[in-house]
Amino acid sequence: MSGLNLEHVTKQFGTFTAVNDVSLSVPDGTFVCLLGPSGCGKTTLMRMIAGLDLPTGGAIRLGGADITQVPTHKRDLGMVFQSLALFPHLTVGENIAYSLRIRGVAKDVQKARVDELLAMIHLPGFADRSVNKLSGGQRQRVAIARALAISPKLFLLDEPLSALDAKLREAMQVELRQLQQRLGITTIVVTHDQREAMTMADTVVVMNKGEIRQAAAPVDIYRRPADSFVADFIGQTNLLPVEADSAGRARVLGQAVEGLMLSAGATKGVLSVRPEDVQLTAPGNGAISGIVTFIRDLGGAIETFVEAGGQQIIAVSSPRSRPEVSVGQQVGIRLDPMTSVVLAK
Amino acid sequence: MRREPPQRLVDYGPLVFPAGMLTVFFVVPFATMIAVSFFQRQQGGFYTPAFVFDNYARFLSLFFGKVLGFSLFLAIAVAVACVVVGIPFTYLLSRSKRNVQIVWLVALLSILSLSEVMIGFAWSTLFSRTAGITNLLVWLGLMEQALALTPSFTAVMTAMTYQAFPYTILVLYPALVRLDPTLTEAARTLGASPVKAFFTVVVPVLRNTILATLIMVFIFALGSYLLPQLLGRPQHWTLSVLITDQAIYQSNMPFAAAMAVFLVLVSLALVGLAFYAGRQKEAK
Numbered sequence: 001m002s003g004l005n006l007e008h009v010t011k012q013f014g015t016f017t018a019v020n021d022v023s024l025s026v027p028d029g030t031f032v033c034l035l036g037p038s039g040c041g042k043t044t045l046m047r048m049i050a051g052l053d054l055p056t057g058g059a060i061r062l063g064g065a066d067i068t069q070v071p072t073h074k075r076d077l078g079m080v081f082q083s084l085a086l087f088p089h090l091t092v093g094e095n096i097a098y099s100l101r102i103r104g105v106a107k108d109v110q111k112a113r114v115d116e117l118l119a120m121i122h123l124p125g126f127a128d129r130s131v132n133k134l135s136g137g138q139r140q141r142v143a144i145a146r147a148l149a150i151s152p153k154l155f156l157l158d159e160p161l162s163a164l165d166a167k168l169r170e171a172m173q174v175e176l177r178q179l180q181q182r183l184g185i186t187t188i189v190v191t192h193d194q195r196e197a198m199t200m201a202d203t204v205v206v207m208n209k210g211e212i213r214q215a216a217a218p219v220d221i222y223r224r225p226a227d228s229f230v231a232d233f234i235g236q237t238n239l240l241p242v243e244a245d246s247a248g249r250a251r252v253l254g255q256a257v258e259g260l261m262l263s264a265g266a267t268k269g270v271l272s273v274r275p276e277d278v279q280l281t282a283p284g285n286g287a288i289s290g291i292v293t294f295i296r297d298l299g300g301a302i303e304t305f306v307e308a309g310g311q312q313i314i315a316v317s318s319p320r321s322r323p324e325v326s327v328g329q330q331v332g333i334r335l336d337p338m339t340s341v342v343l344a345k
Numbered sequence: 346m347r348r349e350p351p352q353r354l355v356d357y358g359p360l361v362f363p364a365g366m367l368t369v370f371f372v373v374p375f376a377t378m379i380a381v382s383f384f385q386r387q388q389g390g391f392y393t394p395a396f397v398f399d400n401y402a403r404f405l406s407l408f409f410g411k412v413l414g415f416s417l418f419l420a421i422a423v424a425v426a427c428v429v430v431g432i433p434f435t436y437l438l439s440r441s442k443r444n445v446q447i448v449w450l451v452a453l454l455s456i457l458s459l460s461e462v463m464i465g466f467a468w469s470t471l472f473s474r475t476a477g478i479t480n481l482l483v484w485l486g487l488m489e490q491a492l493a494l495t496p497s498f499t500a501v502m503t504a505m506t507y508q509a510f511p512y513t514i515l516v517l518y519p520a521l522v523r524l525d526p527t528l529t530e531a532a533r534t535l536g537a538s539p540v541k542a543f544f545t546v547v548v549p550v551l552r553n554t555i556l557a558t559l560i561m562v563f564i565f566a567l568g569s570y571l572l573p574q575l576l577g578r579p580q581h582w583t584l585s586v587l588i589t590d591q592a593i594y595q596s597n598m599p600f601a602a603a604m605a606v607f608l609v610l611v612s613l614a615l616v617g618l619a620f621y622a623g624r625q626k627e628a629k
Contacts, residue, residue: 050534051533052530052533052534071533071538072530072533072534073533073534073535073536073537073538073539073541073542074536075534076536077534078534078535079531079534081527081530081531082527083525083527085525085527085528085530085531087528087531087532087546087549087550088550089546089549089550089552090549098532098535098537098545099535099536102532102535102536102537102541102545103536146535147534147535149535150535150536156534
């Protein structure tokens with residue numbers, strides 16, 4: 001059994017359960033994002049993988065070997081901390097070479113590796129600079145290079161981009177993903193930013209209250225969320241109550257939607273419809289009717305807020321298909337059963 | 346808010362009080378001492394104004410050279426002992442629970458309320474043959490019979506380290522509390538054992554704090570004159586003991602002043618050297 005395997009991992013702090021019975025299999029060379037709101041246990045889970053915290057139950061296997069009780073410094077991993085934790089008393093080159101120096105690697109080999117890594121992170125010739133004089137993005141790259149110096153089996157990043165401004169963050173996400181694909185290294189990133197997770201990951205693991213709610217490819221997470229928490233947490237969504245009428249048809253806000261099915265036996269559920277899947281039409285003719293309450297024109301996208309049956313529904317359209325509506329106007333809403341997902345309550 | 350440099354004489358007003366205090370209680374006495382160190386001693390026990398180097402010349406002997414050497418050695422040894430014990434202690438303290446920290450800090454700071462005399466007699470009792478800690482070791486079966494551990498160099502060192510320890514903690518504690526705990530965690534993920542992480546990350550990051558602590562304890566220990574007399578043999582007496590002896594018992598003020606001035610100069614030189622060494626390393 002290769003790759004990283006978590007088996008029923010549990011972590012309790014006193015009576016509080018931070019991570020509850022988490023099992024996850026990460027094949028070699030994949031990029032996994034642990035995604036969730038703050039306090040969901042994602043950082044604790046990563047710290048246990050790193051060995052900085054020990055689980056109170058379950059096992060962690062790396063490449064088939066049980067590493068649950070192996071101390072951090074013998075796990076041969078690379079980790080980037082949220083604070084980056086660059087050593088302020090060392091230069092850029094000394095920071096990157098730290099793990100090699102600890103392992104007693106020859107000086108000239110260290111130097112060659114540092115130069116190689118500096119070239120990789122596009123900071124050639126920075127070896128003798130002080131880490132205190134680098135910009136945020138440069139510090140970020142140095143932290144990544146330092147973690148990768150020994151070519152670890154496992155690359156862990158804890159909220160690595162949270163200190164950067166929005167533009168730089170987007171650029172670093174792409175760069176990090178390309179770097180991971182080039183090196184083929186098993187990578188786990190903790191983040192609360194769903195855009196970041198969608199950009200980089202092969203597998204997104206959505207966590208809440210210490211448990212995994214869904215682990216799947218980004219598109220699947222977005223298109224087929226497992227429950228209303230995942231649907232709401234990943235991107236924007238409209239959550240609408242849906243119920244089955246006596247004829248067995250699904251009704252949303254009192255209007256039957258053709259082709260929509262509830263799971264067998266269920267009479268109630270929640271319908272998740274992405275704003276870009278909400279179609280605005282003329283009222284009547286089988287459409288849900290509502291009133292436009294607000295229009296937000298963001299340039300790249302237009303959000304139309306519609307109130308229907310006491311629910312607020314958001315529809316997003318591109319400027320090319322700008323809906324011909326104005327605030328206060330009566331409109332019809334059509335839901336496509338293909339793009340709507342019925343979730344258990 | 347922009348700070349403007351003082352424009353008129355009145356702007357310097359707030360400085361008058363501290364400057365006055367400094368002049369009256371530091372500059373004037375020190376200047377007097379320098380002046381006295383050049384005075385001529387009268388056999389009757391007093392001195393007359395003069396400008397002679399006799400006092401300094403008398404000082405340039407093997408005996409006083411040895412005493413000076415021992416004083417500096419003792420002060421450096423106490424400073425090193427305080428830092429070597431203090432850093433791991435404060436490191437662990439800063440990572441323990443809040444209420445544990447408070448209990449330790451209050452206990453340590455209460456040592457400051459003890460006078461040097463009390464510390465000296467307490468340790469001389471603890472190190473004595475009749476009532477000392479060796480009786481405890483005999484009772485535990487670890488020793489054959491009780492011993493007197495004083496007077497000895499170890500006794501002097503122990504008591505002086507004990508006395509300077511709260512100051513050491515006071516300087517080290519804020520720096521260690523502020524130290525980012527992820528630095529050691531990062532070192533561990535990079536393959537350093539906790540002990541190695543401590544020596545390759547914590548100690549170098551705290552280099553300036555450690556240097557400041559060493560200098561502070563060094564100067565503090567240099568002025569100690571009671572503990573070497575209470576707990577040491579005559580060869581463990583420091584220059585401060587001799588200064589007290591000359592000034593009070595021998596009534597030789599000029600010679601005591603000369604020794605004091607010399608001690609100040611030597612310690613200033615050593616502190617300067619330490620700063621210079623620190624600066625050099627930083628510039629590297």
